Amino acid sequence: MRFNYLSLMLLAVSFFGQTPIARSSHVVFGNVSELVVEANREQKLNQKNIPQIRLACANAIKLSLDHRLRDLSDQLMNSFSAIDSIAFELEKAEILLACRAPEKAQKVLQAVNPRNESQERIWSILFWKASNAAMDHSNASLALRRLSAGDLQKLDNEEITVGHSADGSPLTRLALDLLAEHERLNGDCETAARVLLSGRKKGALGATRMSRAVQCLENSTMDERNDLLASALAEASADQAWWLVGDILRMQITLGLTSNEGTKSLRKRFEYFAKELDDRYTQWELILFDKTRQEERRLLEDQLRSPRGIGANTKKK
Numbered sequence: 140m141r142f143n144y145l146s147l148m149l150l151a152v153s154f155f156g157q158t159p160i161a162r163s164s165h166v167v168f169g170n171v172s173e174l175v176v177e178a179n180r181e182q183k184l185n186q187k188n189i190p191q192i193r194l195a196c197a198n199a200i201k202l203s204l205d206h207r208l209r210d211l212s213d214q215l216m217n218s219f220s221a222i223d224s225i226a227f228e229l230e231k232a233e234i235l236l237a238c239r240a241p242e243k244a245q246k247v248l249q250a251v252n253p254r255n256e257s258q259e260r261i262w263s264i265l266f267w268k269a270s271n272a273a274m275d276h277s278n279a280s281l282a283l284r285r286l287s288a289g290d291l292q293k294l295d296n297e298e299i300t301v302g303h304s305a306d307g308s309p310l311t312r313l314a315l316d317l318l319a320e321h322e323r324l325n326g327d328c329e330t331a332a333r334v335l336l337s338g339r340k341k342g343a344l345g346a347t348r349m350s351r352a353v354q355c356l357e358n359s360t361m362d363e364r365n366d367l368l369a370s371a372l373a374e375a376s377a378d379q380a381w382w383l384v385g386d387i388l389r390m391q392i393t394l395g396l397t398s399n400e401g402t403k404s405l406r407k408r409f410e411y412f413a414k415e416l417d418d419r420y421t422q423w424e425l426i427l428f429d430k431t432r433q434e435e436r437r438l439l440e441d442q443l444r445s446p447r448g449i450g451a452n453t454k455k456k
Contacts, residue, residue: 188218189234196238212240216247225251225258232265241272260286264299267317271301276325283318291337294318313340319351328355342378346371350387353394364394381416388412419443 192211199207212235219227228251235244248266253259267282287293294314301317302310315338322331332355335348349371353364368391375383388409406425413421423439426432 189215189230192218193234193237196234200239208238208240212238212243215240216243225254229258229261229265232269236265236268236272239272241269244269245273245275245278259288267299271321276321280318280321280325283314283321286314287318291315291318291334292339295338295340316348319348323355329358332356341374343375343380343383346374346378346380346383346387349374350383350390353390365391368394381412385409385412385416385418385421 192215196208196211199205199211215231215235215238218231228247232244232247232251235241235247245266248262248269251262253262263282263286267279267286270276270278270282283294284291286297292315294317297314298311299314299317300309301312304310315334319331319334322328322334332352335352335355338345338348340348349367353359353367353371356364356367368387372384372387372391375381375387388405392405392409410422410425413419413425419439419442423436423443426436426439429436
Protein backbone atom coordinates (compact mmCIF):
# COMPACT_ATOMS: atom_id res chain seq x y z
CA MET A 140 0.00 0.00 0.00
CA ARG A 141 2.85 2.35 0.80
CA PHE A 142 4.37 1.79 -2.62
CA ASN A 143 1.09 2.48 -4.38
CA TYR A 144 0.54 5.67 -2.40
CA LEU A 145 3.97 6.98 -3.34
CA SER A 146 3.36 6.12 -6.99
CA LEU A 147 0.13 8.08 -6.97
CA MET A 148 1.85 11.11 -5.47
CA LEU A 149 4.56 11.07 -8.13
CA LEU A 150 1.94 10.73 -10.87
CA ALA A 151 0.01 13.74 -9.52
CA VAL A 152 3.13 15.89 -9.37
CA SER A 153 4.06 14.90 -12.90
CA PHE A 154 0.56 15.69 -14.25
CA PHE A 155 0.14 19.10 -12.67
CA GLY A 156 3.71 20.08 -13.47
CA GLN A 157 3.05 19.59 -17.20
CA THR A 158 -0.23 21.53 -17.28
CA PRO A 159 1.26 25.05 -17.87
CA ILE A 160 3.27 23.73 -20.82
CA ALA A 161 0.14 22.34 -22.43
CA ARG A 162 -1.71 25.63 -21.94
CA SER A 163 0.99 27.73 -23.54
CA SER A 164 0.36 26.17 -26.94
CA HIS A 165 -3.40 26.82 -26.98
CA VAL A 166 -5.58 29.83 -27.68
CA VAL A 167 -7.15 31.39 -24.60
CA PHE A 168 -9.65 34.16 -23.85
CA GLY A 169 -8.48 37.30 -22.04
CA ASN A 170 -10.32 39.39 -19.50
CA VAL A 171 -11.94 41.46 -22.25
CA SER A 172 -13.30 38.38 -24.05
CA GLU A 173 -10.79 38.89 -26.86
CA LEU A 174 -9.28 35.94 -28.63
CA VAL A 175 -5.56 36.06 -27.86
CA VAL A 176 -2.77 33.86 -29.14
CA GLU A 177 -0.15 33.30 -26.46
CA ALA A 178 3.09 33.76 -28.36
CA ASN A 179 5.89 31.29 -28.00
CA ARG A 180 8.70 33.22 -29.71
CA GLU A 181 10.79 30.08 -30.30
CA GLN A 182 8.01 28.07 -31.92
CA LYS A 183 6.55 28.90 -35.33
CA LEU A 184 2.82 28.84 -35.85
CA ASN A 185 1.15 26.47 -38.27
CA GLN A 186 -1.67 26.90 -40.78
CA LYS A 187 -4.38 25.97 -38.28
CA ASN A 188 -3.67 29.12 -36.29
CA ILE A 189 -4.40 31.47 -39.19
CA PRO A 190 -8.22 31.76 -38.74
CA GLN A 191 -7.66 32.40 -35.03
CA ILE A 192 -5.25 35.24 -35.81
CA ARG A 193 -7.76 36.72 -38.26
CA LEU A 194 -10.40 36.81 -35.52
CA ALA A 195 -7.92 38.12 -32.98
CA CYS A 196 -7.00 41.00 -35.33
CA ALA A 197 -10.66 41.86 -35.85
CA ASN A 198 -11.18 42.01 -32.10
CA ALA A 199 -8.01 44.08 -31.60
CA ILE A 200 -9.24 46.61 -34.17
CA LYS A 201 -12.58 46.90 -32.41
CA LEU A 202 -10.81 47.56 -29.13
CA SER A 203 -8.18 49.88 -30.71
CA LEU A 204 -5.35 47.70 -29.41
CA ASP A 205 -2.53 48.71 -31.77
CA HIS A 206 0.13 46.87 -29.78
CA ARG A 207 -1.88 43.64 -30.08
CA LEU A 208 -2.14 44.12 -33.86
CA ARG A 209 1.63 44.48 -34.06
CA ASP A 210 2.16 41.32 -31.99
CA LEU A 211 -0.31 39.32 -34.08
CA SER A 212 1.18 40.46 -37.39
CA ASP A 213 4.65 39.56 -36.12
CA GLN A 214 3.41 36.07 -35.26
CA LEU A 215 1.80 35.76 -38.65
CA MET A 216 5.05 36.68 -40.41
CA ASN A 217 6.65 33.62 -38.75
CA SER A 218 3.86 31.22 -39.68
CA PHE A 219 4.47 28.55 -42.30
CA SER A 220 2.86 25.66 -44.17
CA ALA A 221 4.50 22.73 -45.88
CA ILE A 222 1.43 21.78 -47.94
CA ASP A 223 0.89 24.56 -50.49
CA SER A 224 3.23 27.43 -49.79
CA ILE A 225 1.91 29.83 -52.46
CA ALA A 226 -1.73 29.53 -51.42
CA PHE A 227 -0.70 29.85 -47.79
CA GLU A 228 1.45 32.94 -48.44
CA LEU A 229 -1.39 34.59 -50.34
CA GLU A 230 -3.72 33.88 -47.44
CA LYS A 231 -1.13 35.20 -45.03
CA ALA A 232 -0.88 38.47 -46.99
CA GLU A 233 -4.66 38.83 -46.99
CA ILE A 234 -4.82 38.44 -43.21
CA LEU A 235 -1.92 40.84 -42.72
CA LEU A 236 -4.04 43.39 -44.55
CA ALA A 237 -6.90 42.60 -42.19
CA CYS A 238 -4.45 43.16 -39.34
CA ARG A 239 -3.57 46.59 -40.79
CA ALA A 240 0.00 45.64 -41.66
CA PRO A 241 0.21 46.54 -45.38
CA GLU A 242 4.01 46.85 -45.46
CA LYS A 243 4.35 43.33 -44.08
CA ALA A 244 1.81 42.09 -46.62
CA GLN A 245 3.92 43.67 -49.37
CA LYS A 246 7.00 41.87 -48.05
CA VAL A 247 5.22 38.53 -48.07
CA LEU A 248 3.89 39.02 -51.60
CA GLN A 249 7.23 40.15 -53.00
CA ALA A 250 8.61 36.72 -52.10
CA VAL A 251 5.79 34.92 -53.94
CA ASN A 252 6.05 33.83 -57.58
CA PRO A 253 2.54 32.97 -58.89
CA ARG A 254 2.40 29.77 -60.93
CA ASN A 255 -0.81 30.26 -62.88
CA GLU A 256 -3.28 32.90 -64.05
CA SER A 257 -5.55 32.50 -61.03
CA GLN A 258 -2.70 33.00 -58.57
CA GLU A 259 -1.40 35.92 -60.64
CA ARG A 260 -4.77 37.66 -60.42
CA ILE A 261 -5.04 37.11 -56.66
CA TRP A 262 -1.44 38.29 -56.19
CA SER A 263 -1.98 41.45 -58.25
CA ILE A 264 -5.12 42.52 -56.39
CA LEU A 265 -3.59 41.77 -52.97
CA PHE A 266 -0.39 43.61 -53.87
CA TRP A 267 -2.44 46.59 -55.04
CA LYS A 268 -4.43 46.60 -51.78
CA ALA A 269 -1.25 46.43 -49.72
CA SER A 270 0.51 49.14 -51.73
CA ASN A 271 -2.56 51.37 -51.76
CA ALA A 272 -2.95 51.05 -47.98
CA ALA A 273 0.75 51.88 -47.57
CA MET A 274 0.35 54.87 -49.95
CA ASP A 275 3.02 53.33 -52.16
CA HIS A 276 1.77 54.61 -55.51
CA SER A 277 4.67 53.22 -57.53
CA ASN A 278 4.03 49.63 -56.44
CA ALA A 279 0.25 50.15 -56.65
CA SER A 280 0.73 51.06 -60.32
CA LEU A 281 2.97 48.02 -60.80
CA ALA A 282 0.31 45.73 -59.33
CA LEU A 283 -2.40 47.04 -61.66
CA ARG A 284 -0.15 46.77 -64.70
CA ARG A 285 0.55 43.15 -63.82
CA LEU A 286 -3.19 42.64 -63.52
CA SER A 287 -3.61 44.02 -67.05
CA ALA A 288 -1.09 41.51 -68.48
CA GLY A 289 0.08 44.14 -70.95
CA ASP A 290 -3.39 45.16 -72.16
CA LEU A 291 -4.60 48.27 -70.31
CA GLN A 292 -8.08 47.93 -71.80
CA LYS A 293 -8.58 44.86 -69.63
CA LEU A 294 -8.56 47.20 -66.65
CA ASP A 295 -11.57 48.97 -68.13
CA ASN A 296 -13.72 45.98 -67.17
CA GLU A 297 -12.01 45.15 -63.89
CA GLU A 298 -13.85 46.41 -60.81
CA ILE A 299 -11.86 46.48 -57.59
CA THR A 300 -13.32 46.92 -54.13
CA VAL A 301 -11.89 50.07 -52.57
CA GLY A 302 -14.01 50.20 -49.41
CA HIS A 303 -17.42 49.55 -47.94
CA SER A 304 -20.48 51.71 -47.37
CA ALA A 305 -22.23 52.17 -44.03
CA ASP A 306 -24.46 49.16 -44.70
CA GLY A 307 -21.47 46.95 -45.48
CA SER A 308 -21.94 46.82 -49.26
CA PRO A 309 -18.72 47.03 -51.30
CA LEU A 310 -17.62 50.23 -53.02
CA THR A 311 -15.84 49.58 -56.30
CA ARG A 312 -13.87 51.50 -58.93
CA LEU A 313 -12.55 50.47 -62.31
CA ALA A 314 -8.90 49.45 -62.23
CA LEU A 315 -8.10 51.74 -65.18
CA ASP A 316 -9.11 54.84 -63.24
CA LEU A 317 -7.20 53.62 -60.20
CA LEU A 318 -4.06 53.16 -62.30
CA ALA A 319 -4.37 56.68 -63.74
CA GLU A 320 -4.79 58.10 -60.24
CA HIS A 321 -1.70 56.31 -58.92
CA GLU A 322 0.37 57.51 -61.88
CA ARG A 323 -0.77 61.08 -61.22
CA LEU A 324 -0.01 60.85 -57.51
CA ASN A 325 3.36 59.37 -58.39
CA GLY A 326 4.14 62.57 -60.30
CA ASP A 327 3.73 61.22 -63.83
CA CYS A 328 0.72 63.13 -65.11
CA GLU A 329 1.39 62.49 -68.78
CA THR A 330 1.41 58.72 -68.20
CA ALA A 331 -1.85 59.14 -66.30
CA ALA A 332 -3.33 60.90 -69.33
CA ARG A 333 -2.26 58.08 -71.64
CA VAL A 334 -3.87 55.54 -69.31
CA LEU A 335 -7.14 57.48 -69.26
CA LEU A 336 -7.18 57.76 -73.04
CA SER A 337 -6.64 54.01 -73.43
CA GLY A 338 -10.11 53.39 -71.99
CA ARG A 339 -13.13 52.78 -74.17
CA LYS A 340 -15.96 53.75 -71.87
CA LYS A 341 -18.59 56.02 -73.34
CA GLY A 342 -20.92 58.55 -71.78
CA ALA A 343 -20.13 60.55 -68.68
CA LEU A 344 -17.25 58.31 -67.58
CA GLY A 345 -15.52 58.60 -70.93
CA ALA A 346 -16.00 62.36 -70.97
CA THR A 347 -14.64 62.69 -67.45
CA ARG A 348 -11.55 60.71 -68.41
CA MET A 349 -10.90 62.87 -71.44
CA SER A 350 -11.24 66.10 -69.50
CA ARG A 351 -8.82 64.79 -66.85
CA ALA A 352 -6.41 63.73 -69.57
CA VAL A 353 -6.46 67.23 -71.00
CA GLN A 354 -5.43 68.65 -67.64
CA CYS A 355 -2.42 66.34 -67.63
CA LEU A 356 -1.29 66.93 -71.21
CA GLU A 357 0.68 70.09 -70.51
CA ASN A 358 3.07 69.48 -73.40
CA SER A 359 0.30 68.99 -75.97
CA THR A 360 -0.70 71.70 -78.38
CA MET A 361 -3.77 73.85 -77.79
CA ASP A 362 -5.49 72.25 -80.77
CA GLU A 363 -4.93 68.74 -79.40
CA ARG A 364 -6.30 69.69 -76.00
CA ASN A 365 -9.26 71.48 -77.55
CA ASP A 366 -10.07 68.46 -79.72
CA LEU A 367 -10.06 66.23 -76.64
CA LEU A 368 -12.39 68.58 -74.77
CA ALA A 369 -14.70 68.77 -77.76
CA SER A 370 -14.92 64.97 -77.80
CA ALA A 371 -15.53 64.94 -74.06
CA LEU A 372 -18.29 67.50 -74.48
CA ALA A 373 -19.99 65.38 -77.15
CA GLU A 374 -19.82 62.29 -74.94
CA ALA A 375 -21.26 64.13 -71.93
CA SER A 376 -24.09 65.65 -73.98
CA ALA A 377 -25.02 62.29 -75.49
CA ASP A 378 -25.18 60.79 -71.99
CA GLN A 379 -27.16 63.81 -70.70
CA ALA A 380 -24.53 64.38 -68.01
CA TRP A 381 -25.38 68.06 -67.85
CA TRP A 382 -23.21 68.79 -64.82
CA LEU A 383 -20.23 67.54 -66.80
CA VAL A 384 -21.23 69.54 -69.88
CA GLY A 385 -21.09 72.67 -67.75
CA ASP A 386 -17.71 71.71 -66.29
CA ILE A 387 -16.21 71.08 -69.72
CA LEU A 388 -17.54 74.34 -71.14
CA ARG A 389 -16.15 76.18 -68.14
CA MET A 390 -12.81 74.43 -68.63
CA GLN A 391 -12.64 75.39 -72.28
CA ILE A 392 -13.26 79.02 -71.43
CA THR A 393 -10.81 79.03 -68.51
CA LEU A 394 -8.01 77.40 -70.50
CA GLY A 395 -8.50 79.82 -73.37
CA LEU A 396 -8.01 77.13 -75.97
CA THR A 397 -9.69 79.08 -78.76
CA SER A 398 -9.46 82.49 -80.36
CA ASN A 399 -11.32 85.50 -79.00
CA GLU A 400 -14.21 84.78 -81.33
CA GLY A 401 -14.20 81.15 -80.29
CA THR A 402 -14.24 82.13 -76.62
CA LYS A 403 -17.22 84.44 -77.19
CA SER A 404 -19.05 81.60 -78.89
CA LEU A 405 -18.28 79.28 -75.98
CA ARG A 406 -19.53 81.85 -73.47
CA LYS A 407 -22.79 82.21 -75.39
CA ARG A 408 -23.18 78.45 -75.52
CA PHE A 409 -22.45 78.18 -71.79
CA GLU A 410 -24.96 80.92 -71.01
CA TYR A 411 -27.66 79.25 -73.09
CA PHE A 412 -26.89 75.99 -71.32
CA ALA A 413 -27.20 77.69 -67.90
CA LYS A 414 -30.57 79.20 -68.86
CA GLU A 415 -31.84 75.81 -69.99
CA LEU A 416 -30.99 74.40 -66.57
CA ASP A 417 -32.18 77.55 -64.76
CA ASP A 418 -28.71 77.85 -63.27
CA ARG A 419 -28.95 81.50 -62.26
CA TYR A 420 -25.66 81.61 -60.42
CA THR A 421 -23.76 80.54 -63.55
CA GLN A 422 -25.72 83.08 -65.59
CA TRP A 423 -24.72 85.76 -63.09
CA GLU A 424 -21.06 84.67 -63.24
CA LEU A 425 -20.99 84.92 -67.02
CA ILE A 426 -22.26 88.52 -67.15
CA LEU A 427 -20.64 89.76 -63.95
CA PHE A 428 -18.12 92.01 -65.71
CA ASP A 429 -20.23 92.90 -68.76
CA LYS A 430 -21.03 96.61 -68.36
CA THR A 431 -23.66 96.45 -71.08
CA ARG A 432 -25.78 94.00 -69.03
CA GLN A 433 -25.76 95.61 -65.60
CA GLU A 434 -29.56 95.68 -65.31
CA GLU A 435 -29.79 91.97 -66.12
CA ARG A 436 -27.04 91.26 -63.58
CA ARG A 437 -28.90 93.16 -60.82
CA LEU A 438 -32.08 91.23 -61.60
CA LEU A 439 -30.22 87.93 -61.22
CA GLU A 440 -28.64 89.14 -57.96
CA ASP A 441 -32.09 89.97 -56.58
CA GLN A 442 -33.34 86.52 -57.56
CA LEU A 443 -30.35 84.84 -55.92
CA ARG A 444 -30.91 86.79 -52.70
CA SER A 445 -34.60 85.88 -52.65
CA PRO A 446 -35.40 82.61 -50.79
CA ARG A 447 -38.02 81.90 -53.43
CA GLY A 448 -35.54 82.41 -56.23
CA ILE A 449 -32.92 80.23 -54.60
CA GLY A 450 -35.46 77.54 -53.85
CA ALA A 451 -36.67 77.47 -57.45
CA ASN A 452 -33.12 77.35 -58.70
CA THR A 453 -32.12 74.54 -56.38
CA LYS A 454 -35.21 72.51 -57.16
CA LYS A 455 -34.59 72.50 -60.88
CA LYS A 456 -30.91 71.74 -60.56
